[in-house]
Amino acid sequence: xxxxxxxxxECLFVFLCALLWKYIxxxxxxRHFSQExxxxxxxxxxxxxxxxxxxxxxxxxxxxxxxxxxxxxxxxVEYEERQKQLGTVISGISHDxxxxxxxxxxxxxxxxxxxxxxxxxxxxxxxxxxxxxxxKELSDEFFELTKIENSNDELQLEEVNLSNxxxxxxxxxxxxxxxxxxxxxxxxxxxxxxxxxxxxxxxxLNNLMSNAQKYTSDSFGVKLKQDGNCxxxxxxxxxxxxxxxxxxxxxEPFYRMDARTxxxxxxxxxxxxxxxxxxxxxxxxxxxxNVFTATILI
Numbered sequence: 001x002x003x004x005x006x007x008x009x010e011c012l013f014v015f016l017c018a019l020l021w022k023y024i025x026x027x028x029x030x031r032h033f034s035q036e037x038x039x040x041x042x043x044x045x046x047x048x049x050x051x052x053x054x055x056x057x058x059x060x061x062x063x064x065x066x067x068x069x070x071x072x073x074x075x076x077v078e079y080e081e082r083q084k085q086l087g088t089v090i091s092g093i094s095h096d097x098x099x100x101x102x103x104x105x106x107x108x109x110x111x112x113x114x115x116x117x118x119x120x121x122x123x124x125x126x127x128x129x130x131x132x133x134x135x136k137e138l139s140d141e142f143f144e145l146t147k148i149e150n151s152n153d154e155l156q157l158e159e160v161n162l163s164n165x166x167x168x169x170x171x172x173x174x175x176x177x178x179x180x181x182x183x184x185x186x187x188x189x190x191x192x193x194x195x196x197x198x199x200x201x202x203x204x205l206n207n208l209m210s211n212a213q214k215y216t217s218d219s220f221g222v223k224l225k226q227d228g229n230c231x232x233x234x235x236x237x238x239x240x241x242x243x244x245x246x247x248x249x250x251x252e253p254f255y256r257m258d259a260r261t262x263x264x265x266x267x268x269x270x271x272x273x274x275x276x277x278x279x280x281x282x283x284x285x286x287x288x289x290n291v292f293t294a295t296i297l298i
Contacts, residue, residue: 101136108132141267144203148274155197155278162201162231162298163192163224169205170222176213177220185221192226194298200275207268208294212237215292236293247287250294269294 108129111117117125167188177184212220216237223234239245249255251273254266269285272294276283282297 101132101139105129105132105136141271145267145271148271148278155200157195157197159193160196160198160201161191162194162196162233163188163190165201166205166222166224166233169202169209173209173213173220180216182216183219185219185223187221187223187225189225192224192231194231196279196298200279204272204275204296207272208235211235211268211294215239217290219291231298233296233298234293236291238290239292240290242287242290242292245287245292247285247292250285250292251283272296 108125112122112125112129170186170188176182212235217240219238221234221236223232223236225232246255250269253270255270256266273283276296279298284295284297286293286295
């Protein structure tokens, strides 16, 4: 009896040791598999998952994961190719629109200068010219957007005097500020130098100013300051109806306020976000009472 009990205990001990070894081996394989998945993610899903244990279930799992990542990678490649093709198509269409629109604007201006129209026809001509200019603005924005989204060109970084460039951009707004009797608040610190691509920076400033021109109701402000190692640029303006603005969506493409009477395509701030991302800057938007503020941290 004692012999049988001893044998049973010995068998149970061996079984428990084998179970413990299996558990330890399983934990080790799970850790290794997890590390392989991390490598897969860091290699942009180009490095297949490898296993060191020839456990049938583990090998089968690795095969399934690799098959899945191959499909996802191929879908990603196809998506990028389609995006490039779409960008090329949109760019071509925008270019084809710009040429006849520019020509037609020229002819319309010649008719306007002739002075041979009745008051009513002159009014109609003014409307046609406004619509034509709006279409040209849209085609220009689409063309510029496709260039930004599909550009693989390296940024041409150089030292730029942001204070001077911003001051020039603000001074160019004098006409509409005076026409609308807008109150202003400009605080631009002198001599702030940054590393930037001049074309991208100019586009960012122009879009911020254009957005303010479209939606400012009675006051417009620009601030630039050095805050430690960070440069802070704020452009703010009051809006007539703050309830019509969803501040969380202002950087989405084609988003506009509910007031459809304003011009523009809803791409201005979206382009600002794209260019800031390319330059490694952050941009955010805030709405306090009826004051909208776009802030760029450089």
